[in-house]
Amino acid sequence: SQKYTAIGMLGKATDTLDATGKVTEEKPYDQVTKKDLENVLQKFTGDIMQVPPLYSALKKGGERLSTLMKRGEAVEAKPARPVRVYSLSLQQFQPPLFTLDVECGGGFYVRSLVNDIGKELSTCATVQELTRTKQGPFTLEEHALHEDKWTIDEIARSLEHCTALLLGGPSRKKLKTEHPGETAVICE
Numbered sequence: 001s002q003k004y005t006a007i008g009m010l011g012k013a014t015d016t017l018d019a020t021g022k023v024t025e026e027k028p029y030d031q032v033t034k035k036d037l038e039n040v041l042q043k044f045t046g047d048i049m050q051v052p053p054l055y056s057a058l059k060k061g062g063e064r065l066s067t068l069m070k071r072g073e074a075v076e077a078k079p080a081r082p083v084r085v086y087s088l089s090l091q092q093f094q095p096p097l098f099t100l101d102v103e104c105g106g107g108f109y110v111r112s113l114v115n116d117i118g119k120e121l122s123t124c125a126t127v128q129e130l131t132r133t134k135q136g137p138f139t140l141e142e143h144a145l146h147e148d149k150w151t152i153d154e155i156a157r158s159l160e161h162c163t164a165l166l167l168g169g170p171s172r173k174k175l176k177t178e179h180p181g182e183t184a185v186i187c188e
Helices: 034-044 065-070 110-120 152-166
Strands: 002-010 012-014 023-026 046-050 081-094 097-104 125-135 172-176 183-187
Touching (some): 034 110, 097 110
Antiparallel strands (some): 012 023, 046 081, 172 183
């Protein structure tokens, strides 16, 4: 599973579903209360259907949809697909901003979630900030190496700890590197 902290903004929609995109719509959001938002979150918990964003890593004809969109090519939305949301909670609500904690399975798009929440509240919404706080056994809090510890020894210790977490876990692929006799390992 993956966990995210997302800050959404009510009242604006963008083509990318986040703050990097062009504003495509603006709607009033004054009617939205904290209770409304909390009630809507229940609809997006469990096994749900979700339409992935057009600006995504999904592919059409071997190319990412985001690459095609940036070139100005016409791209059709992918059909809704099943995704899983293990937990979804509202951490803060200061209109127009709201902060969510989301734990989800693979293939889930937080940008689509925030967009769908806006629609469900009869307004629109877009992601302003998104932080992945957990990926598989790794958490940002426990496994991210803080900048003041960016030394060779600390990095080596951190890698040993992370490798230990992966033993007996996910599958590993060996890749060739540019240097003969060396291989790189990628964990999936």
